Amino acid sequence: MAEVVLDKVNKQYENGFHAVHDLSIDIADGEFIVLVGPSGCGKSTALRMIAGLEDISTGTLTIGDRVVNTLPSRDRDIAMVFQSYALYPHMSVADNIAYGLKLRRMDKAEIEKRVKRAADMLELGPLLDRKPKQLSGGQRQRVAMGRAIVREPQVFLMDEPLSNLDAKLRVQMRAEIAQVQRDLDVTTIYVTHDQTEAMTMGDRVALMKAGVLQQLGAPQHLYDHPDNIFVAGFIGSPPMNMAIGRVDRTDAGVTVTFGGATIQVPDSVTAARPALASYAGRDVAVGIRSEDMEDAALARDAGSKARLTTSVALTEALGSEIVVHFPVDAPRVVTEDTKALEEDAGVDDVPVAHDGNIWVASFSPRSRVRPRDQVEIAIDQERLHFFDPETGLAIRD
């Protein structure tokens, strides 16, 4: 067990590409940290630098109490699970798991004991004599985990270990990996592009974009208090709804106007975001999560909530909730962040009506709204988010 400290770590390739920019993270002993971000954000490069598979251009990397910048991988006492699993195809499952121990010239009985323990933990017992090609995707994934566990390393590194599994298995393995990590209490650095994995698995989440750390914190903190539009849009599914609105200061306090509605911003929100008042008379990016909106006909204490009237474009009944898509008559927020988010979502490939601003709300399943209905939507104004439309940063103080 050990803590891992990245201090202003940079990766710059010979061709000038700056993959990781001044990355500083203190990872506590036994912590499960998730590096998340769209593809090409530098998260895998960061992981590979910790693994020793890439050189660190500048900065220091400390594992335990050793600076390991120039230490070869095998001396760093870390184990890694690859996206492709990278099982040795000519070895049986047992040999795959034992390979790292054999290289360390460990006692044969001890190897056997450890392999058995890892196999029991991952329910690989009956598969030990098989070759990797005789295994299913989920089983291969388990073997890859077993290979990491059996070494009893100081740190686990996982590079998108679940992205090759189908959706159902992914959910199951997600829980299993989190469980194994908790049982072993080994410092774990987990790379993924899937925000759900980041939210559900990590003690803390580090969200990266274009080689730069955007925000680091507990998953719920990133969800509730995103530092910028990119974090707001990346964390959470569906992503946070956003539109350009106008802030005004009236006798009663601060209001924000968008989509034909003027919403009184509660004092608690202005108190938490003192800088918001200074935006009076200017445009801001207003954000609201889908679950902070409700069918006004069903909303509790609906009277105190702001209203938005619109027509329903589409409903998706999920059983536990109804996802309602509706247009909002307000300009879309367009910044570097939103462009990066669209690129990540592959919006360019899908013919979407780009001029309209479509919001998504999750209503209670008791709601009776149908497509093309006029609907009144209650917005929980306590939960509004405000961002600077130019810099994309959250408006706070």
Place this chain on the structure above:
Amino acid sequence: MATTTSNATPAAAEDGSPPPEVVRHGSAKGGWFRRTGLSHLVGILALAFSIFPILFVVSASLNPTGTLSSATLIPREVSLVNYQELFDGSFPRWFVNSLVIASLAAAISMLISACAAYAFSRFRFKGRRTGLMSLLLVQMFPQFLAIVAIYLIFAEITELWPVIGFNTSAGLILLYLGGALGVNTWLMKGFFDTIPKDLDESAKMDGATHFQVFFGIILPLVAPILAITGLLGFIGAINEFLIASIFLRQDESKTAAVGLYGMIADPLTKNAQFGEFAAGAVILAIPTVGLFMYLQRYIVGGLTAGAVKG
């Protein structure tokens, strides 16, 4: 047509009658000849084409008269006298020379090429591209062009260090190694490139050194290409005549190819010793065929299947 068949089958199953096999056969255009006969015919033609010279040589080796003019496809008389005479002469010596030279040249060239190919495939270093390109370029010139230069170089070497000079197996092996290196390296590099780099990295994380990654993980996975380069190297060396004939002048240092040629090269006696020559050719084929049959099981693809998903 496919629709008709799939419609007919469930109906036939329902009323209990056997599925309409005949209809299905008729629906494949052209009948038996188009489907199987043609490929058999092509196979038989190819077989006849390649087996004819073999048959002729085997037959000539069994012909006790032992002359070119008396050789026929079907021997009139069968005897092993040619083989007997062959083994009384220098042939056993030549045969051993051939085996030693071909085995060592094949094995060493396989190892060196594998090392070079691994480096070219996995590492990025200055001169990598240049190195690869020069290997390819050098390979484009036939070895034949270098014979004069090789002769002069080895004439010098023979005087200074006769252990690897003319008339030594070691010298000839060295020469063959240089010749095969380029092709083998390229061939292997292509194969190495198909082994996912994740495997190297995974082994590295498991604690393996470069050496252990190479011998423990990569080499077992490239067994098919090792088998092929080894086999090609062996065949090339055991059949090589031109350089060997210049290099090996003394009778006891000759390879079988050079020695056998000597039997039929003399215009006065060439006709007379043809039976022995044919017998030598048959014997020389045995190790090659044996090696091929042994290596055949390694020359199978799909060994890397299951390493990574997909």
